[in-house]
Amino acid sequence: MTSLEQPILISFKLCPFVQRAVITLLHKKIDFTIEYINLQKKPDWFLEISPLGKVPLLRVKDRVLFESAVINEYLDETHGEPMLPKDPLEKAEHRAWIEFSSSLFNAQHQLTQARREETYLKIEEDLTKKLAPLERKIGNEGFFEGKSFSLVDSAFAPFLMRSQIVADNIGIDPVSDYKKIVKWRENLLSLPEVKKSVVKDFEDLYMEGIFERGGYLADQ
Structure with missing residues (x-):
């Protein structure tokens, strides 16, 4: 190379x-x-x-x-201003939440794969439980912490975007019960770097994938 x-x-x-x-x-x-x-x-x-x-x-x-x-x-x-805290303990905490976000991606993907209602509802319940500690942790300013965009925000934004797409197209939204996460989602999805982070037809491609796989979510 x-x-x-x-x-x-x-x-x-x-x-x-x-x-x-x-x-x-x-x-x-x-x-x-x-x-x-x-x-x-x-x-x-x-x-x-x-x-x-x-x-x-x-x-x-x-x-x-x-x-x-x-x-x-x-x-x-x-490049540029740091998006992780300088304090080692705070930095480690942010890294831990970034790792946690991967578990939400996995649950979200499993929801799109579930074929039976019973399976879907069990995965949704597990996802909802995972969101509870996140709701307690995030701030009230529209970002994970404070008033600035961090690597944690960058890590969670794809999950939040996909949840909004499913909510808009199918009407199912596990995030809706968590007011701070909803505010966080609204703010992050309004940012140019998040809006431009996917291809123009991303929403169509994402929903096509769900419907092509079939299953419980596609039937709603």
Whole structure:
């Protein structure tokens, strides 16, 4: 691989973990190139450079970074004002919540896969329970903490965007019972870096995926 002047983000259009990295790149105003691949037919060159066979990857000069949380921390440490706290304990706490966000993505994806009502309701119940400690933790200013956009906001924004899309199109919204999370969602989804972090037809593609898979959610 030759050295590259501009970072290249290897992506899949519907991946929430890729979206995290795009949000941070846009927030930091970093010039980058994005390259989409088909995860059903992964190119050989991609498999050669991706240890886990997953997106996102960030190609920086002659090196490749993987795992969205790692990519975002690299971007944060090398460009602009820090999005993680300086205090080691606060920073560790933010990292823990970023890790927690992955469990919400997993539950959200499982909801789109569930075929039986009983299965769907069980997953939804588990997701709702996960949201309770998040509701207690986040602030009242429309961000995870304080009045500024952080890496935690970047990490949760894809989950919140997908929940809003399902709410708008199907009318089911596990987030709706949590007032602070709803306010947080409204604020984050209004930000340019979040709005521009997906392809223009993202909502259509996301809903098409749900309906093509069938199952409980698609039948509502």
